[in-house]
Amino acid sequence: MMAGFGPGQRVTVRNDWPETRGPCHIRTPHYLRGETGTVVRHLGDFPNPEDLAFARPAPVLPLYHVRFDLPALWHGEGRAGDEVVVEIFEHWLEPARQEAA
Amino acid sequence: MSDSQVESDRLLVALRGLLVAKGLTTPAEIAERIRSTDTASPARGAAMVARAWTDPEFRALMLADGTAAAEAMAIPMRGLPPLGVLENTPEVHNLVVCTLCSCYPRAVLGYPPFWFKSAAYRARAVRDPRGLLEEWGTVVPPAVKLRVVDSTADYRWMVLPMRPAGTEGWPAEQLAGLLREGDMIGVTVPTATGPQPA
Numbered sequence: 494m495m496a497g498f499g500p501g502q503r504v505t506v507r508n509d510w511p512e513t514r515g516p517c518h519i520r521t522p523h524y525l526r527g528e529t530g531t532v533v534r535h536l537g538d539f540p541n542p543e544d545l546a547f548a549r550p551a552p553v554l555p556l557y558h559v560r561f562d563l564p565a566l567w568h569g570e571g572r573a574g575d576e577v578v579v580e581i582f583e584h585w586l587e588p589a590r591q592e593a594a
Numbered sequence: 595m596s597d598s599q600v601e602s603d604r605l606l607v608a609l610r611g612l613l614v615a616k617g618l619t620t621p622a623e624i625a626e627r628i629r630s631t632d633t634a635s636p637a638r639g640a641a642m643v644a645r646a647w648t649d650p651e652f653r654a655l656m657l658a659d660g661t662a663a664a665e666a667m668a669i670p671m672r673g674l675p676p677l678g679v680l681e682n683t684p685e686v687h688n689l690v691v692c693t694l695c696s697c698y699p700r701a702v703l704g705y706p707p708f709w710f711k712s713a714a715y716r717a718r719a720v721r722d723p724r725g726l727l728e729e730w731g732t733v734v735p736p737a738v739k740l741r742v743v744d745s746t747a748d749y750r751w752m753v754l755p756m757r758p759a760g761t762e763g764w765p766a767e768q769l770a771g772l773l774r775e776g777d778m779i780g781v782t783v784p785t786a787t788g789p790q791p792a
Contacts, residue, residue: 520747522693524720537676539748556747563742567721575740577720580747 496535496555496583503589504559505529506581518546521585529589530561533578541582555583630670635704636775638669639752642702643778644770647757656754657681664702674701678749680741682780687734688753689727689780691719692745699750703775710779720744730781753780760786 498504508527511517520542536558540551563575613619642663646653656663660677671677677699680688692698693716698706709715718726723742724734734740743751755777761769774789776782 520694522720522744522746524693536678536749542747556749563720563723563740571722572724572736572740575723575742577742577744579744580749582747 496538496557498532498535498555498557498583498586498588500532500534502532503529504532504557504586505589506559507585507587509585518543521581522579524566525561525579525581528561528566530559530579533558533560536580539582541584556580557583557586559586631700631705634669634700634702636773636778637770638664638667638704639699639702639775639778640770640773641766642667642669643754643773644766646754647761647769648766653754660702660752669701671701675748675750677702678751679754680743680751680780681754682756682783684738684756686739686741687780687783688751689719689723689740689742690745690751690753691716691742693717693720694746697745697750699752699778701750702752703778707775727781730776732782752778755780755784758784758786 506521506525506528510523510526511519534557536556538553539556541554542551544551557580558578559581561577561579563577564571564573566577610621610624613624614621642656645667646656646663652663652666655666656679660679661671661674663679664671664677680690682688690699692710696706696711698710700706715726720742723740727734727740745751755773757769758772761772772784772786772788774782774784777784
């Protein structure tokens with residue numbers, strides 16, 4: 494499967510809340526929804542757990558390691574430079590909008 | 595035995611019977627997986643780390659492909675999620691958490707400690723990791739970057755700690771004796787004097 498994002502690319506996690514619409518199984522933690530990070534690398538392609546959990550046919554999707562600045566997630570709390578690295582499936586990622594320098 | 599244990603035992607027996615009846619698995623496969631899960635322990639991860647400290651080729655393999663490195667040490671990995679290995683260096687300290695549930699590198703560390711699944715550990719590991727680590731007596735120097743790896747999907751992650759100073763020339767078996775499970779998920783760091791009582 495062709496991975497759509499490459500190392501170093503800035504990506505934003507979709508600010509979507511499927512759990513408000515009905516039963517679902519999500520592997521994207523809510524503290525990251527709407528946050529912007531940097532692709533570390535493509536980890537491989539895996540069946541979408543959101544479908545597997547309900548025994549539906551599960552398309553194989555690219556999975557990425559994405560790095561987030563830790564203080565930016567928590568209103569500046571924490572040591573500058575510390576980071577959180579998380580596995581996120583491609584359908585949860587969008588290219589980041591242009592950021593202020 | 596409580597009523598709920600009786601209930602869960604009945605559920606388990608029924609579920610196993612159905613899985614076998616539908617041809618999804620066999621009693622032998624179930625027995626093999628139970629045996630494999632029960633025999634996994636931090637000693638496996640410790641043996642991998644000690645070998646990585648003494649064998650540069652194995653270290654390179656472990657960092658590139660944790661599953662292949664585990665299999666090279668006869669640790670059964672078939673059908674399990676890929677194992678990723680996070681290298682601690684003088685510049686970076688890694689900490690593993692699963693904020694969603696309890697993903698843990700069971701093949702190489704066995705069952706997770708009870709606190710790994712606690713809401714407090716999961717929440718604090720991503721929000722105040724340095725404060726959390728200090729409660730274990732683990733002080734990550736300010737000059738060292740802390741990288742929290744939130745294990746949310748299809749990989750399992752273990753930490754390759756730094757080899758303690760003062761262990762030059764030690765054989766792998768002796769080095770393995772210095773390691774605790776916490777060292778291999780980054781909540782503690784090994785020392786040449788070995789595990790200290792909490």
